[in-house]
Each structure stands twice: as C-alpha cells, then as structure tokens.
Amino acid sequence: MKNRIAVLGIRVCLLFPILFLLSCSSPNKKSGANQQETEENIHKTDTVTIQMMKFNPEVLNVSKGDTVIWINQGMVPHTVKSYQDNKFYSDTLAPGQSWKWVIIDSASYFCTIHPATMKAKVMLRE
Amino acid sequence: MKIINTLTKSAICLLVSTGFLALPTNAQKSQKLTDPEIASVAVTANQIDIDYAKIAIKKSKNQQVIDFAKTMAKDHGAVIKQAVALVTKLGVTPKDNATSQSLNAQAVKERKALNSKSGKAFDKAYVDNEVAYHTAVINAVENVLIPNATNKELHDLLASAVPLFKAHLEHAKMLQKSLGK
Numbered sequence: 001m002k003n004r005i006a007v008l009g010i011r012v013c014l015l016f017p018i019l020f021l022l023s024c025s026s027p028n029k030k031s032g033a034n035q036q037e038t039e040e041n042i043h044k045t046d047t048v049t050i051q052m053m054k055f056n057p058e059v060l061n062v063s064k065g066d067t068v069i070w071i072n073q074g075m076v077p078h079t080v081k082s083y084q085d086n087k088f089y090s091d092t093l094a095p096g097q098s099w100k101w102v103i104i105d106s107a108s109y110f111c112t113i114h115p116a117t118m119k120a121k122v123m124l125r126e
Numbered sequence: 127m128k129i130i131n132t133l134t135k136s137a138i139c140l141l142v143s144t145g146f147l148a149l150p151t152n153a154q155k156s157q158k159l160t161d162p163e164i165a166s167v168a169v170t171a172n173q174i175d176i177d178y179a180k181i182a183i184k185k186s187k188n189q190q191v192i193d194f195a196k197t198m199a200k201d202h203g204a205v206i207k208q209a210v211a212l213v214t215k216l217g218v219t220p221k222d223n224a225t226s227q228s229l230n231a232q233a234v235k236e237r238k239a240l241n242s243k244s245g246k247a248f249d250k251a252y253v254d255n256e257v258a259y260h261t262a263v264i265n266a267v268e269n270v271l272i273p274n275a276t277n278k279e280l281h282d283l284l285a286s287a288v289p290l291f292k293a294h295l296e297h298a299k300m301l302q303k304s305l306g307k
Contacts, residue, residue, distance in 0.1 A: 053289040075208060075286060076201045095204075113197050116296035 055120035071098040082107045166220035172202040174233040260295040
C-alpha cells in the first residue's frame with residue numbers, strides 16, 4: 001500500500017511540471033502580453049544612416065507601421081523633413097544623434113540644411 | 127582628349143582666379159605640400175568661407191542667402207574643429223606656406239569687393255563667389271591636398287570633406303539660379 005502511494009506521489013510530481021510547461025508553450029492560448037509582443041514583432045525597425053552627405057539607402061521600402069531610425073554619422077548637422085508639410089520633421093540632428101518616426105505613408109524627404117543634394121524616399125510596400 | 131585639356135585649363139584658370147594656384151612659378155611646378163602645410167591650407171580655406179559667410183549674414187536681406195551663409199559658417203566651422211582635433215591628436219602644427227598666404231591675399235581682395243556692394247548686387251556677388259570658390263576648393267582638395275597627404279587620418283578627413291563641399295557647391299548653384307529669376 002505504502003509503495004502504491006509513493007508511486008502515485010512520484011507520478012503526480014512528474015505530471016505537474018509537464019502540464020505546466022505545455023500550458024506555457026501552447027500555440028493556441030496566447031496571453032495578452034504575448035499577443036502584444038507578436039504585434040510589435042510584425043512592425044520592423046529599419047535604419048537610414050546619414051553619411052558622406054547622403055541618406056543611405058536613398059530609397060527604403062517599409063511596411064505601414066514600421067519604424068525608421070535616421071542616424072547622423074556625418075561630420076556636420078543634418079535634418080530629416082518630408083517635402084509634404086506636416087508629415088515629419090526631425091529638427092537638427094548633430095553628428096552622432098538619431099531620430100525615429102513610424103511610417104504610415106510613402107514620403108519623399110530631404111535635409112533642410114543641404115537641400116540641393118540630400119534627398120531620399122521611404123516607400124510603403126504594396 | 128581636347129575636351130579633357132579644355133576642362134583642365136578651365137579648372138586651372140579657376141584655381142588661379144580664386145588664389146589656389148596663384149603661387150610663385152617654382153611652387154606651381156612642384157605643388158608638393160607636407161602634412162603640416164596641408165593642415166594649414168585646409169584650415170585657411172575653411173576659415174575664408176566662414177569670413178565670407180559672416181559678411182553675407184550681416185549685409186544680405188535675402189533669407190535664402192542668409193540661411194545659406196549660416197550653413198557655410200556652421201559646416202566649415204565643423205570641418206575646422208575636426209581638422210584641429212586631428213592635428214592636435216597627431217601632434218602636427220599647421221605650417222603657414224605659399225598656398226595659405228596666397229589664399230589669404232586673394233580673400234582680402236574678395237572681402238573688400240563684397241563689402242563695397244549692397245542689396246541684390248551683393249547677393250549676386252556673394253553667391254557667384256561661393257560657386258567659384260567651392261569649385262576651386264574641391265579641385266584643390268582632390269588634386270593637390272589629398273594626393274600629397276601622407277598621414278592616413280588626414281587623407282581620410284580631406285576625402286570625407288569633399289562630398290560636403292560638393293553639396294555646398296550644388297546649393298550655391300541652386301541659389302544662383304533662384305537669384306537669376
């Protein structure tokens with residue numbers, strides 16, 4: 001009798017962690033936190049470097065809701081401003097500074113300090 | 127080949143007119159500069175454009191011209207800052223030389239000419255000079271300073287400044303067109 005109780009106790013002890021692990025990894029039952037994480041994972045983050053007086057890449061294809069980070073790796077200050085007013089404007093980025101924006105629409109943009117040459121685009125993927 | 131010769135001659139004329147090649151004949155022949163001399167020329171060339179910009183900020187009433195001049199002052203100031211930081215790090219003392227002296231002598235004349243003008247005539251003279259000066263500086267940096275630089279960091283700093291000067295040149299040309307309308 002004692003042996004049966006001991007075996008039963010061991011089985012319960014082994015079963016509990018297994019059930020616990022299965023509940024955590026079940027693909028059909030996601031917690032709220034996991035869902036939020038997945039939604040965030042859908043939106044990527046892309047980088048545009050500002051170097052040698054150019055935005056690199058000059059054309060960046062993104063999905064709606066993606067974040068773009070512009071990093072000024074040049075030797076002088078720059079800005080990031082959409083040609084269409086009120087879409088986005090970074091203000092002045094000193095060398096080493098960065099600025100990010102969530103893209104909801106395609107836009108052509110430029111550097112207001114060096115408007116003749118520094119031009120680029122973010123394009124929404126279809 | 128004729129086209130290349132013509133272009134070369136035009137570039138040399140431009141360099142001479144802006145002081146970059148207005149050197150004694152023997153200096154023109156050799157065009158050899160040491161790193162301390164290159165550092166001096168680089169700082170001088172940038173400082174000259176800052177001084178032109180200061181005149182424009184003071185005299186011009188055209189907002190586009192003022193904004194351009196402010197950009198020149200800031201950008202060339204940043205180049206000088208980096209050049210000074212580099213020569214300090216390398217323990218190099220910029221050495222005055224015939225090219226720096228020639229640049230300064232030419233700049234004195236140009237500043238006098240700019241100060242004698244006002245209104246639209248000033249704006250035109252300032253912007254025209256910016257186009258000519260940046261064209262000359264780019265040629266000098268690419269064909270004289272960079273090939274002569276022996277220190278890699280000095281060479282790289284000069285090379286990284288070329289796209290900046292080219293952007294300034296295009297900006298000045300854009301302004302030149304706008305003023306001509």
